[in-house]
Amino acid sequence: MVKYKIILEPAEEGGYIVSCPAIPGTYSQGETVAEAIGNIKEAIELSLECYREDGFPFPKDIEVIIEEVEIAI
Numbered sequence: 001m002v003k004y005k006i007i008l009e010p011a012e013e014g015g016y017i018v019s020c021p022a023i024p025g026t027y028s029q030g031e032t033v034a035e036a037i038g039n040i041k042e043a044i045e046l047s048l049e050c051y052r053e054d055g056f057p058f059p060k061d062i063e064v065i066i067e068e069v070e071i072a073i
Helices: 033-053
Strands: 007-010 016-019 027-030
Touching: 007 033, 016 033, 027 033
Parallel strands: none
Antiparallel strands: 007 016, 016 027
16 A cells, blocks of 8 residues: 645636645646545546556655745735
């Protein structure tokens, strides 16, 4: 079993956009949080299948730090 962090963001048109920072180019979306999570799991599995087929090691999860910064405008 491998765990990866994901990032969920509300989409402007509704629903959610979700990505996996540890695996560049692995994105998905969904109308609900649950659907978006299910879709990114599938996208991650497909990406890892390509890594396996090409003989590359699986990417390691990365530390994701979320901070807010205040900007005077």
